[in-house]
Structures are given as C-alpha cells and as structure tokens.
Amino acid sequence: MSAPIPGKVIQVCARCGTRWQVQQSPAQWCPRCRGVLSAPMAAASAPAQQRRAYRWVARRPDAGRPSAPAATTIPRNRRYGSTPQWGLVDPPPPPPKMDDADLAGLGRHVVNIFTLTAILFFLAAVAEVGRYAILLRNRTRLIDPLLLAASDTAVLATSILALMVTTLAVFAAAGWLIGARRRAFERDGRRDPRPVEQIVMGCIIPGANLIFPGVFLTEITRDALPRTRRLVVVWWCAWAFGAVVALVALVWRFRTSLQAEADGVLLNAFADLVAVGVAIVTILVIRELDGQDVLGRRRAVKRWLVATGPATHVIAPVRPAVRPEPIGGAGSDDAQQEVMAK
Structure with a gap:
C-alpha cells in the first residue's frame, strides 16, 4: 500500500501500525494482521504509531432503564424504584459474644x-x-x-x-x-x-x-x-x-x-x-x-543515660598541704633552741 495522500482520511492499525486510507466506509480490522483499526482521522495529524482509540463513558446504573411516563413522574421529588443497596443499610445485630x-x-x-x-x-x-x-x-x-x-x-x-x-x-x-x-x-x-x-x-x-x-x-x-x-x-x-x-x-x-x-x-x-x-x-x-512493688506501690522508673564524655571529678581530690620552711632555714631552729636553753 502506498503512502497516504495528505488531506485524506486514514485509519491506523493498533497492532502493526500500518496506515490504511478510508475508501468508502471505515473498516474495523486490519487486512494485514487482523488488528483493530483506529477511528478515522486526518492523515496529516496521525502519529507514527497509534494505539487503540477507545472512549470510556461513565453512566449511571439506571441509565439504561426506560424513563417513566410524564404523567407519573414527580417533578420535584425523586423516588427509587426499589430499595437501594448502597449505604443507609441497618446491618443485623451481631451474634452475641462474650462481653469482657x-x-x-x-x-x-x-x-x-x-x-x-x-x-x-x-x-x-x-x-x-x-x-x-x-x-x-x-x-x-x-x-x-x-x-x-x-x-x-x-x-x-x-x-x-x-x-x-x-x-x-x-x-x-x-x-x-x-x-x-x-x-x-x-x-x-x-x-x-x-x-x-x-x-x-x-x-x-x-x-x-x-x-x-x-x-x-x-x-x-x-x-x-x-x-x-x-x-x-x-x-x-x-x-x-x-x-x-x-x-x-x-x-x-x-x-x-x-x-x-x-x-x-x-x-x-x-x-x-x-x-x-x-x-x-x-x-x-x-x-x-502492673508496674508495682510487693506492697502494691507504683514502682519508680529508672532512666539510664549513656555517658558520652570522659569522666571528670566533680570534687577536686584532697592533697596533703606543704609545710612551709622557716625563714632562717634548718639552722635557725637549732639557734633558737640554744637561746632558750641559755
């Protein structure tokens, strides 16, 4: 198949990516690989690879139901045709269990x-x-x-x-x-x-x-x-x-x-x-x-802290005092004793 002419309407295969020119009416299956063809589109705007073109539409559950005749409809108040199965449901009481x-x-x-x-x-x-x-x-x-x-x-x-x-x-x-x-x-x-x-x-x-x-x-x-x-x-x-x-x-x-x-x-x-x-x-x-002692009193919680620094002395250690030497040295004591003896 030759390349499509610009301005023409084509369809792209979702499986093999082949572009097919629309002749009379859009096709559904690809003649080459039997893949799904996309919706008709302009050849100039078609990408190189086209995925399946699905359109998801959200509808109400009662969208397919036939509408009530105009004479029986209530214009202001809407009513359900049956008991709704969503919400506002009173569940049956649970079976009796042992209450603690x-x-x-x-x-x-x-x-x-x-x-x-x-x-x-x-x-x-x-x-x-x-x-x-x-x-x-x-x-x-x-x-x-x-x-x-x-x-x-x-x-x-x-x-x-x-x-x-x-x-x-x-x-x-x-x-x-x-x-x-x-x-x-x-x-x-x-x-x-x-x-x-x-x-x-x-x-x-x-x-x-x-x-x-x-x-x-x-x-x-x-x-x-x-x-x-x-x-x-x-x-x-x-x-x-x-x-x-x-x-x-x-x-x-x-x-x-x-x-x-x-x-x-x-x-x-x-x-x-x-x-x-x-x-x-x-x-x-x-x-x-229960965290109590033998007599039923609340036990005090002990909190332990990890020491991260070196041990330091809170109170300085006691050192012996240095005895001061006399002014005259050791000989002055002997001289003083001789004076007192005289």
Whole structure:
C-alpha cells in the first residue's frame, strides 16, 4: 500500500501500525494482521504509531432503564424504584459474644480476690491441722461432741468458701489477663491477636488452664526484664504443682482405712498451704506486670543515660598541704633552741 495522500482520511492499525486510507466506509480490522483499526482521522495529524482509540463513558446504573411516563413522574421529588443497596443499610445485630466488660471490672479487684483466697485457704489449713490434733487426742481420751462438731463445721465451711472464692478468682484473673494483654500490645502499636473467648476458655477449662495461662503471660513478657520472666516461670511451676497436689488430695479421699483418713487430713492441710503459696505468687506476678512493688506501690522508673564524655571529678581530690620552711632555714631552729636553753 502506498503512502497516504495528505488531506485524506486514514485509519491506523493498533497492532502493526500500518496506515490504511478510508475508501468508502471505515473498516474495523486490519487486512494485514487482523488488528483493530483506529477511528478515522486526518492523515496529516496521525502519529507514527497509534494505539487503540477507545472512549470510556461513565453512566449511571439506571441509565439504561426506560424513563417513566410524564404523567407519573414527580417533578420535584425523586423516588427509587426499589430499595437501594448502597449505604443507609441497618446491618443485623451481631451474634452475641462474650462481653469482657464484666470481666474487666472483676479484673480490677483481682488482687483483693486472691488475697481473700489466700486467707481462706490458710484458715482451711488451720482447720485441718486442728482436726488432726483432735484425732491424736482421741487416741487416748474421748473428745467432746461439741468440739468435734465445731471442727467439722470449720473444715467444711472454710473448704466450701475457699473453693467458691477460687472460682471467682479464676474469672478475675482472666479479666485482668485480657486487660494486661491489651495494654501490652497497644504499647507496641498492635492489637491482641487472640480473641477474648480464647483467653477466657484457656483460663477456666480444667486441664487447659495448666498450659494456656502460662502461654498467654509468656507472649507479653518476651521483651520484659529477666526478673519478670523468671517470676512468670516460677508462677507457672507453682500453679502446675498446686494442681497436681490438689488432684492427689482428691484421689486420696477414696481410701477408707483409718490411717489413710488420718493421712488425708495432713494431705489436705498441705494442699491448702500450697494453694496459699500459689495465690501469693499470683499476686506478685500481677503487681510485677502492673508496674508495682510487693506492697502494691507504683514502682519508680529508672532512666539510664549513656555517658558520652570522659569522666571528670566533680570534687577536686584532697592533697596533703606543704609545710612551709622557716625563714632562717634548718639552722635557725637549732639557734633558737640554744637561746632558750641559755
């Protein structure tokens, strides 16, 4: 094909760039390579290479719908033919989830609850020791029935109250753990990757609560001080040991011999004392992660500055004073002593 004559109308192939002169009507496909031809244009203004000439037109979604008759249209107010699917949609209420508001409120009193737990377990241990003393006394003498009833009541009451408060303490610890993890991740500019339900279930399900609470605490103490990490490990070991002792004391109750029952009293007292120790260590961990000391006071933050210059003495060192020599030298002292002798 010869070069197009200036002033003529041509079409340019988008694939091979060949220019084709429009003869009668514009074509759509290139005769050489079957590429798409551009819109007709003047030959003088056509570039060397022409890309596809598409024209994008934005239309409303209802542009293709037939318009309503003039008699039924409302000139001032426009109405939708159907419920719009964009915006102003009231989503259905989310499924009920475990709200951590109550747990967070309970977690604020976690130290007081664990303190009460330690006191009740200590009283339970005292009651068990008193019962064992009564058993020893009963070997040689009869015991007053009122004293036996008082001892049984004390053991039963302290045991039931300790178990009830322990259940409350577990939920309080879960609430405190949720808040502690949230604050720890917010300091790093992140969100807690574990949902609230997982944290709560990991703390209250028997068996799983021997593993997951330690994992949850370890995740927020990876960058903490070595003292804090050691305290978490100590608490984890104490918590597992306390669970094992409680399980052994529970299984021991199935033994029916007199000596086994007497030994079970001492075992229950030991389990109560272990529970006291676990409660105390738990309080120490909570206060350590909350930035408090053993007594619950806010711990002062130490700020260390790097020394960039040489060490200088703030106070000049003390040097011994030089004794002044006499005016006449060493001989004047001898002369003065001779005068005083005469």
